[in-house]
Amino acid sequence: MxxxxxxxxxxxxxxxxxxxxxxxxxxxxxxxxxxxxxxxxxxxxxxxxxxxxxxxxxxxxxxxxxxxxxxxxxxxxxxxxxxxxxxxxxxxxxxxxxxxxxxxxDATAFIVHKNFPLDSIDVVTLTKVLKGEYKTWKPVTGQDILINIYGRQSNSGTHSFIGKKLKIQFSRDAKEMNGSAQIVEGIKRDKSGIGYVGAGYILNNGSEQPVKVLKIMEKPGSRAISPLDVKAIAARRYYFQRPLxxxxxxxxxxxxxxxxxxxxxxxxxxxxxxxxxxxxxx
The missing domain is CATH 3.40.190.10 (Periplasmic binding protein-like II)
Known part of the structure; x- marks a missing residue:
């Protein structure tokens, strides 16, 4: 054969x-x-x-x-x-x-449109966004536009990981996508969107990224860490990293x-x- x-x-x-x-x-x-x-x-x-x-x-x-x-x-x-x-x-x-x-x-990456006005977000603000406490981006960026959350179904390990890490139930308005590819495609077209995927998925799909990967601050005003920063991950400084x-x-x-x-x-x-x-x- x-x-x-x-x-x-x-x-x-x-x-x-x-x-x-x-x-x-x-x-x-x-x-x-x-x-x-x-x-x-x-x-x-x-x-x-x-x-x-x-x-x-x-x-x-x-x-x-x-x-x-x-x-x-x-x-x-x-x-x-x-x-x-x-x-x-x-x-x-x-x-x-x-x-x-x-x-x-793996490190979970939070992604936004390439033209999103911020490069980083703190965990407190991110929590309020994902659980639907903030309905628009105005408290975060000053833009009075609706927040669109691109997430996964409840059977997703990433969905479970983020929910447990932040101790939240996701907003009922969050879009449930079938996989990382759908999330990236949605964010590419949506200037008010935010989603999450594995950092490995982003890096494994070419060096020219169609979306912006946000740096994460564990507390407001603390150092912003990227999920793509190999040294930070090795030192376990990124807030959303996990074993596979x-x-x-x-x-x-x-x-x-x-x-x-x-x-x-x-x-x-x-x-x-x-x-x-x-x-x-x-």
């Missing part, structure tokens, strides 16, 4: 499929939209040295990946958040023991071990950093 690669990208998901007839070396990876571009890059390079494997990757959100884990439909569930208590309970009830791998770190998880059923471990080992290799670590993600500080 000839080996081939099909790479299919939409705002909903990315699929990478490499033909292979051996089911014991056919790996399914589902989950986090934040991680999907990185997973594709890792899989492409993994295949160069392990051509007897096949890897199928799809995004759609951390919740979807974990649901696929519970339904026995994936070998690796990528997630930008830890398992919650209900998911742990369901896995136990279904008799699905798992192994957890933390393979990289892979949840693997124990029964799939032997199958995926070579792929996990590749992620940890010098080649895999280089792909992680050049894709705009960060190595977990030791």
């Amino acid at each position: 000839n080996k081939f690669i099909i790479k299919y990208l939409t705002c909903l998901f990315v699929v990478l499929f490499i033909s292979c007839s051996n089911a014991n070396k056919s790996i399914k990876v589902k989950g986090s939209d934040t991680e999907v571009n990185l997973a594709v890059s890792l899989a492409e390079n993994f295949y160069k040295v392990h051509q007897d494997f096949s890897v199928a990757i799809s995004g759609g959100g951390s919740g979807l990946g974990i649901a696929s884990l519970l339904n026995g439909q994936t070998d690796i569930a990528n997630s930008s958040r830890p398992l919650n208590a209900e998911e742990v309970s369901l896995l136990k009830a279904k008799g699905i023991p798992i192994r957890t791998v933390v393979f990289a770190e 998880y892979q949840f693997i059923p124990v029964k799939s471990w032997n199958k995926v071990a070579a792929f996990i080992q590749f992620e940890k290799s010098p080649a895999g670590q280089k792909i992680i950093t050049t894709s705009g993600y960060y190595i977990i500080p030791k």
